Amino acid sequence: MKKKLSHASEDYLKAIYTLSADGFSASTNNLAAHLNIAPASVTGMLQRLASLSPPLVNYRKRHGATLTDTGEKAALKVIRRHRLLETYLHKSLGFSWDEVHAEACELEHAVSDRFEARIDEVLGHPTHDPHGDPIPNLGLVMPQEADIRLSTLRPPQKAIIQRVDAEDGKLLRYLEEKSLLPGTKLEIRAFSPIDGNLTIAVDGKKMVLGSAVTCHIFIEEI
């Protein structure tokens, strides 16, 4: 009978998961910035998460934290719920692309396993959320196959958008309006070495994108 984790703990686990690449710990400062919390508070929480039994994080003083196996399982469960919820909110409730994140951030701490299973079923067991991020399942995450940034392409390459990594509502609304969404095919038409702008074509429509945009779009070359 594992006790339910607190809202806050779950947020920390998510953050540690995303900020710690394989082998490398998430630093106190990075976590603090990511969670919008003072560094001192993060230290306190890491100590608490490490002192649980079983511990959820491996914490070494002044060396940041990684997740234990238990912690990673818990983190993936929260991330799964988050991404399933984003997908559900978008596809089944008509939330716009830029609204889903905030709502999912709240709901992910409240939904039951039953709820999770039901929306998974209703959605037909989706593998990716509306941003193109993989939805973990049974503790497994698909490897991020597409890690090429749109900004690195040059004419006349072609690509298909796999994933959009942005939080900012304005940017998301812009991208949605231009249908720069996962799945969209595009061709590079021109590159300006002066400002880094790319001119691309989507469905024949041309548009010029600055690097503030192209850095956030991950593509697969075709």
Added chain:
Amino acid sequence: MKKKLSHASEDYLKAIYTLSADGFSASTNNLAAHLNIAPASVTGMLQRLASLSPPLVNYRKRHGATLTDTGEKAALKVIRRHRLLETYLHKSLGFSWDEVHAEACELEHAVSDRFEARIDEVLGHPTHDPHGDPIPNLGLVMPQEADIRLSTLRPPQKAIIQRVDAEDGKLLRYLEEKSLLPGTKLEIRAFSPIDGNLTIAVDGKKMVLGSAVTCHIFIEEI
């Protein structure tokens, strides 16, 4: 920019709303029992809720609490969310009748206005939840038109079930199985003065119900 109420406060408001009939306050002890919390803790919370600005409850030492206008508005908003969620979980996600309450109790504190509005729309602006309770709207609750208990009927009266007031999962599953749900028509066939059992017919099927069941079913005579 009204600050979001805490999970706990919202639960207190709901409880005070349901435990205080018009004019009458909800007592510390009743609240404690209803919320599964020690009476002393309730006192503390009532004092806090009364000392907010604007206050959410009218609290008189040793006389329990009622809701202020602000408090009642907040309570109705939570109750609305709860009942809309129950309806949504039941109708759109296939949750069984006895599962919806627990899930809604968690979700009601997490969903946004946007979410509330969307499920309301998807459901076609329902007026009653799966238990037959009215869904408040814009701060208004429909009066409980049906307040006759099934246990008070005698043969050969006929009635239609309006509302079922039960929390117990076993009872709810039993009722669902026998389709004793809001909307169901029934006829009283016999009454046993010894044990208070009623024999009723639903769709021609006869069944015998003890008062543990019939007390929780509110009907409208036809």
Added chain:
DNA sequence: GTCTTTATTTAGGTAAGGCTAAATTAGTTT
């Protein structure tokens, strides 16, 4: 009118999860 019961409140304590300010450590410079 005093006694007893029951409801309620006060007092004091705990655990989470935040904060700021001050101390410490590690890493770079000079």
Added chain:
DNA sequence: AAACTAATTTAGCCTTACCTAAATAAAGAC
């Protein structure tokens, strides 16, 4: 090596929301 800097931790404090045990008040019994 001494000094500066950036990252981190400690110390001390706050709020919320719960707890238990002891004090008090109100209500009914005798």
